[in-house]
Amino acid sequence: MPVSELKTREIEEMEKTGQWWWLAEKQRSERLNYLRKAVWVKGARGSGYLPGIKLDLQRALWYTKTWRENDSDTPTIRRAKALASVWDNIEIFILDHSQIAGYVGSRPHTVSWNPEIIYLMNEDAYNDRTVIPEPEKESLKVMREICDYWNPRTIGTKGMQMLSPEDVVKALTGFIGWGLPLSSVGYSTKQFDFFMKLGFNGILKIIDQKMNEAREKLYQGVPRPEDYDYFDKLEVWEAMKITLEAAIRWARRYSRLARIIAENFETDPKRKKELLRMAETCWKVPAEPPDHLWESLQFDHFVQILARYEALEGAWPARPDYWHWPYYNRDVNEEKNLSREEVIDLVGEFMIRAYEVGFFWLLLARDTLQGITGTWVWTLVGVNEDGTDACNDLTDIFLETARLVRVSNPTFGFRYHPNARIQTLKQVFECIRQGLGYPAMRNDPVLVANAMHWHSHPLKEARRWVHQACMSPCPDTKMGSQPFRMAHATVIAAKAIEYAVFDGWDPVLRMQMGPHTGDASQFESFEELYNAWYEQIKWLINFWTRIVGSGRAKAEKLDPRPFLSAIYERSVDLGVDAANPSERGNSWVTFFAWMETGDSLAAVKKLVFDEKKYTMAQLLEAMQNNWEGYEEMRMEFVQAPKWGNDDDYVDRVHIRCHEDVARYCWEIRDPMGNPWPPLPENIAAYVTNGSKVGALPNGRKLGDTLYDGGCSPGAGLDKKGPTAVLRSVAKIDHIGSVRATLLNQRLSPIQLTGEKGFQFWLNYIKTWADLGIDHVQFNVVDNEVLKAAQQEPEKYPELIVRIAGYSAHFVDLNKKTQDTIIARNVQQIGG
């Protein structure tokens, strides 16, 4: 039998049996296959990095050296110079077969360490047993010196001394939420229509012009009172210039390296040609605007990497099909100098280069984002500023390429709207059917309205929204782009239930955390319990928004970002740091473990206050004992009505909680003057927070995993099928009650076969959209496959699952998290 026929049969068999990860390997080009397999995975499993991953000490060394040498400069200039020295000196590399250059580190297996951020991360790194580079003893000596210099001086050390001492102590337990309110940790929306249009040299020209005008105002005649602000602005512009010039030099080091390899070492003429094109590209961008797709992708990648040298950017807001389309169109449709296959190679590598990016994170981030480095959720499609469909051929290529490279980062969020073209929806469906767990489906008209409601973005700008991390939409415009992770205000919402029951006492930490809201054993009505809960949740919201708001208000002085400022039109125009709260705003409070609230309150309402089967005193005793010895009683609380079954008894309680919290979140304001809308979701925190949240009235015990979504039913508690789930979820006002919320659903692979499967899925999506729900994401993998992968992980390296807001390779997760995926109900959506 000819080889091609054998391959065809093999492929058909794989399609039939749903072995998509093997199929991808057969179908992708040799180049993509090499690049995909050569990549080092930087996500943690459990809370440890995978074997072979090591800290990169070069950035830490160069940054520290230059910082110390410039102690007479202001923090902004000092930081710019320190970054410039890293970009001028860190060792660089170009991988074999690669066409896109740039990495945050001197070796592909390293994770970057930024010692200036917070002493906790430094001690965490020093204590880590696997990431210290060899020779370990010498590395530890170098690290100790760096830690000892930075620990008293880190941005976090200074920031924490600014905050309420009580808040700092309680925050550092990690029991009520998380948040490092620093611009050095988080993420930023990039304003593509500014830097891609001008190139860095174009921005430098504008800055020079502004500096000349400022000097004229300050140095000639008598300045007006308001002109004295130009002294501060000159410093900010100077810092921007230092970073932009250094960034161009850094990119041109790649250009020289590519040329050296091509002219001195490469013997393959085809590869030599590629390297010379890389040399030309890296010389041109980011200094000048791109003209071709390979230049625009390289430009984009450079910008993302440069921003990650400056800060630990844990998300990657982007809309690649929208911003790279003009270059694709020119190369493929007009000038015809790129074939479709060549585009797939470029796009595939663009995704792989993003996948390989890694940092050393704090334990908390390693835990809660296990399997990945950060939530790189790239946005596809949606509408154009005029409301027309933004689907294009490059969208389809991104979706097709995702199935070939099967990386778990980036993933996609698809802005679904009623006019999205069918051929693109079929590509989306194929990704879901082939078990990628993405794209997540986002309801575009709902989220455009939501962005206008909460943050007053004008319609045209709201239509430019991109995912900030997993969920939250924010425009990538001059006044919309968000420079700072306001989601640092993250609340473990289930704690409010515990605190309402135990009068603010934390039974796991054994400490008074929340306010005193009364002895719950004496409560005589459901309203008393509800009011106690409401006080506790408000306390948690206040706690984290106060901390994050303070961090944001002080960030431009404490934690400036000269490079990010330089690529923001708003900052260049105003002469202020990107961290200055001058954007329109996009704050939100992330609620982990939120949906336990309604289920718990409803169970108490029914069994204690309506049916009077138990007293509050009995409930307190059972919860204090973690339900041990109260199994019969616990089962009644488990069997009480639960969310996701279209049961108005429990759904009304949930909706009341949503509406009351939304009302309060509208009243409180961030430093930009905007409200703090709630955003329930979970990433992998539903697993790790299981050890911090004690027994709950929904029957849950300490240590059990929490519900996995933001509006998903608890695992196995949705017993009435997918329509009932949608009906429950549709009772939430997805514009006025939440910033966004996350719905996880599992579907059986069998029902999604062929054209019939597509129609089932499309009908489901149309219903979901008509019901006004803002989000849904799917896992389409059989339990048999997942269990087989637990037994023989080496056979399933590219098997992907959706966690909660992000995807990960199943074998990169610890067993506890794997088991939670297996435990989710599989819904039947077809006839």
Place this chain on the structure above:
Amino acid sequence: MTDWNKMRDSLIFGTINKSKKEMPRVSCGKCENFRQNSVSAAGDGLCSVQKEGEANMVVFDNTDAGECPHFAEITRIRTNTSEFMWDVHFRPQRQLNEK
């Protein structure tokens, strides 16, 4: 009254300086009442029994617990970060051994 200022400074500067101290034979890191900071593996945390005012006392994994009347030796220590995440038995610091 809780002296929150003192507690905050103990947490911050105690963590910064803790590496200069050796791990004692009997330490808070080996006690089941230790609730270490779940934000990082720096080894800082609170004792869930001893109080400073209304709050829990600041301690570290290498705080000497030799004289502590509440010391209760932990039955299990998990140092393997590749599988486990934070829980009350999680002690990934390099000075502690799996148990």
